[in-house]
Amino acid sequence: MQKRKMVYEGKAKRVYETDQDGIYIVSYKDDATAFNGQKRGSILGKGAINNQVTNHLMQLLEKEGIPTHFIEQLNDTETAVRRVRIIPLEVIVRSIAAGSLATRLGLEEGTVLKSTVLEFCFKRDDLGDPLVNSSHIRALGLATDEQLSFISSYALKINSILSAYLQEVGIALIDFKLEFGVTDSGQLVLADEISPDTCRFWDTKTGKKLDKDRFRRDLGDVEEAYQEVMHRLLGRA
Numbered sequence: 001m002q003k004r005k006m007v008y009e010g011k012a013k014r015v016y017e018t019d020q021d022g023i024y025i026v027s028y029k030d031d032a033t034a035f036n037g038q039k040r041g042s043i044l045g046k047g048a049i050n051n052q053v054t055n056h057l058m059q060l061l062e063k064e065g066i067p068t069h070f071i072e073q074l075n076d077t078e079t080a081v082r083r084v085r086i087i088p089l090e091v092i093v094r095s096i097a098a099g100s101l102a103t104r105l106g107l108e109e110g111t112v113l114k115s116t117v118l119e120f121c122f123k124r125d126d127l128g129d130p131l132v133n134s135s136h137i138r139a140l141g142l143a144t145d146e147q148l149s150f151i152s153s154y155a156l157k158i159n160s161i162l163s164a165y166l167q168e169v170g171i172a173l174i175d176f177k178l179e180f181g182v183t184d185s186g187q188l189v190l191a192d193e194i195s196p197d198t199c200r201f202w203d204t205k206t207g208k209k210l211d212k213d214r215f216r217r218d219l220g221d222v223e224e225a226y227q228e229v230m231h232r233l234l235g236r237a
């Protein structure tokens with residue numbers, strides 16, 4: 001498979017067309033940003049880790065019946081994926097209060113939520129990705145009611161699968177962000193990434209944060225935390 005024109009460059013990834021119709025190559029970068037691009041830096045080895053962690057988890061989800069854009073990993077930082085039109089929503093699933101939820105609702109970080117919280121944010125960097133509900137989504141035509149219903153049930157199922165799986169390697173899944181897309185043939189699939197950039201992972205024994213909050217909050221050991229997640233999921237070989 002040959003890379004052709006770059007079609008998108010985001011904060012952490014580049015996306016290329018290929019010589020095969022309907023297939024894109026995603027290339028993960030070490031660049032890191034936080035607070036809507038106000039904080040910038042680089043996390044050595046992050047691209048390779050996020051690529052491999054994402055692919056590992058996407059394949060696990062596929063086995064459990066969740067359709068994804070994943071096709072095959074090409075090398076440490078690059079993966080072939082199905083071309084999709086991304087639905088402009090960040091789908092956030094939360095089991096434990098942290099980050100913006102803790103701030104918005106005045107909850108102490110670490111408070112166990114009585115039931116899973118599902119949130120949607122409109123993907124608009126210029127507006128700071130505002131929180132929207134199903135009536136906003138319908139009114140703006142961001143997704144159909146049918147798509148939103150599938151997105152919601154997939155998101156909750158993904159939370160159950162990933163929480164149980166991560167628990168086995170001593171990681172508590174606090175919250176995470178998903179993105180979905182629609183393929184050329186109209187199938188709704190999980191897209192984007194599932195990595196320490198897009199999830200909050202806390203060590204179940206020590207509570208140590210093993211995710212991007214180490215970068216956001218200048219906690220140190222950023223590279224080590226990303227490596228720790230990869231090692232626990234993919235082994236130390």
Ligand code: UDP
Pocket residue numbers: 090092098099100101129175176177197198199200212
């Ligand atoms: N998240 C993300 N991209 C975003 C915003 C949030 O991947 O643009 C993830 C984040 O890593 C966390 C979850 O979504 O796992 C919830 O994030 P929150 O709303 O608490 O925002 P934050 O406090 O990170 O600004």
